[in-house]
Amino acid sequence: MEGQTDLSTEIAGIELANPLMLASGIMDETGHSMANAVRHGAGSVVTKSLSMEPREGHPNPVVYEMDIGMINAMGLPNPGVEAYAEEISSFRKKAGDTPIFASIFGSSIDEYAHAASKAEQLGVDGIEINGSCPNAKGLGLQFGQSPGVIGDLVSAVRSAVTIPVLFKLTPVTDDIVKLALAAQEGGAHALVAINTMKVIKLDIRTKRPILTNGFGGLSGPALKPIGVRCVYEICSDERMEIPVIGVGGISTAEDAIEYMMAGASAVQIGTAVRWQGPSVFEEINEGISSFMEEMGYSSIKELIGAALEDGE
Numbered sequence: 001m002e003g004q005t006d007l008s009t010e011i012a013g014i015e016l017a018n019p020l021m022l023a024s025g026i027m028d029e030t031g032h033s034m035a036n037a038v039r040h041g042a043g044s045v046v047t048k049s050l051s052m053e054p055r056e057g058h059p060n061p062v063v064y065e066m067d068i069g070m071i072n073a074m075g076l077p078n079p080g081v082e083a084y085a086e087e088i089s090s091f092r093k094k095a096g097d098t099p100i101f102a103s104i105f106g107s108s109i110d111e112y113a114h115a116a117s118k119a120e121q122l123g124v125d126g127i128e129i130n131g132s133c134p135n136a137k138g139l140g141l142q143f144g145q146s147p148g149v150i151g152d153l154v155s156a157v158r159s160a161v162t163i164p165v166l167f168k169l170t171p172v173t174d175d176i177v178k179l180a181l182a183a184q185e186g187g188a189h190a191l192v193a194i195n196t197m198k199v200i201k202l203d204i205r206t207k208r209p210i211l212t213n214g215f216g217g218l219s220g221p222a223l224k225p226i227g228v229r230c231v232y233e234i235c236s237d238e239r240m241e242i243p244v245i246g247v248g249g250i251s252t253a254e255d256a257i258e259y260m261m262a263g264a265s266a267v268q269i270g271t272a273v274r275w276q277g278p279s280v281f282e283e284i285n286e287g288i289s290s291f292m293e294e295m296g297y298s299s300i301k302e303l304i305g306a307a308l309e310d311g312e
């Protein structure tokens with residue numbers, strides 16, 4: 001509780017003290033950095049995306065910064081899920097039982113399932129399936145753009161673990177509702193919308209892409225209207241039964257509230273944490289509480305879906 005306002009929410013049976021989550025891939029390299037996000041107000045965290053085997057990622061340059069957002073093509077660098085055990089236990093020592101979700105990926109459905117099972121053994125509270133990375137060939141988008149593949153992937157991961165399974169959607173599709181429904185049918189407990197948008201930045205002097213990978217993923221303020229639209233479309237569909245976590249371009253309380261009114265039960269924050277530091281969580285929680293007091297809301301749950309046709 002923050003003053004008279006109750007910021008607590010729930011995802012797949014997991015209680016969150018507030019709706020703000022650290023997004024995968026930003027300041028989540030160590031247990032210490034994830035616990036620091038919690039110390040500054042994050043209600044839960046997501047690990048960087050982890051695979052069975054370690055990966056180096058792409059060579060530099062991997063990031064292009066702009067005022068309206070950033071483009072990254074990190075290439076999913078990670079030490080491998082088993083080597084990450086130390087980070088999970090250091091997070092637990094510092095952040096207690098604050099929920100932590102392991103983001104996982106692989107080059108086959110079996111690898112995804114295997115990585116999820118290993119992550120569960122490390123003691124995480126839930127799995128986030130990354131089927132939506134636009135910058136690592138063979139390791140992301142091709143698992144997240146076909147409803148049939150999404151259904152098979154989610155159900156394989158569901159069978160491999162006993163903890164809740166979230167599926168992270170790509171905006172690189174002509175029908176995000178179809179992808180969301182496929183994940184739900186496969187057994188996902190919740191959805192995360194959205195990952196970065198596939199884009200490219202060219203150097204007009206060399207006539208080549210600036211990032212070594214060529215394509216990259218757009219995040220930050222420019223992504224926000226796309227993310228809100230995706231959440232709104234998914235949550236407006238009467239067949240949707242599972243909660244949605246909104247992500248993309250959130251840097252203020254207004255942004256987080258907009259996502260929640262579009263139907264999100266919680267939100268993740270990435271680029272704004274990188275740009276402003278983890279204190280952005282405190283600022284957004286305070287801003288949400290002030291808005292709720294001003295507008296007469298007592299529980300944040302009253303905001304969820306308030307802008308939808310059948311909302312309050």
Ligand SMILES: Cc1cc2nc3c(=O)[nH]c(=O)nc-3n(C[C@H](O)[C@H](O)[C@H](O)COP(=O)(O)O)c2cc1C
Pocket residue numbers: 023024025026048049070072074076103130133168194195196218219220221223247248249250268269270271272
């Ligand atoms: C540098 C960077 C690295 C990222 N790495 C991952 C990742 O490993 N796995 C993943 O699912 N998403 C990753 N993302 C995507 C974010 O989790 C998030 O979906 C996206 O950036 C939109 O949110 P934002 O605008 O708040 O950053 C990454 C984003 C950035 C900027």
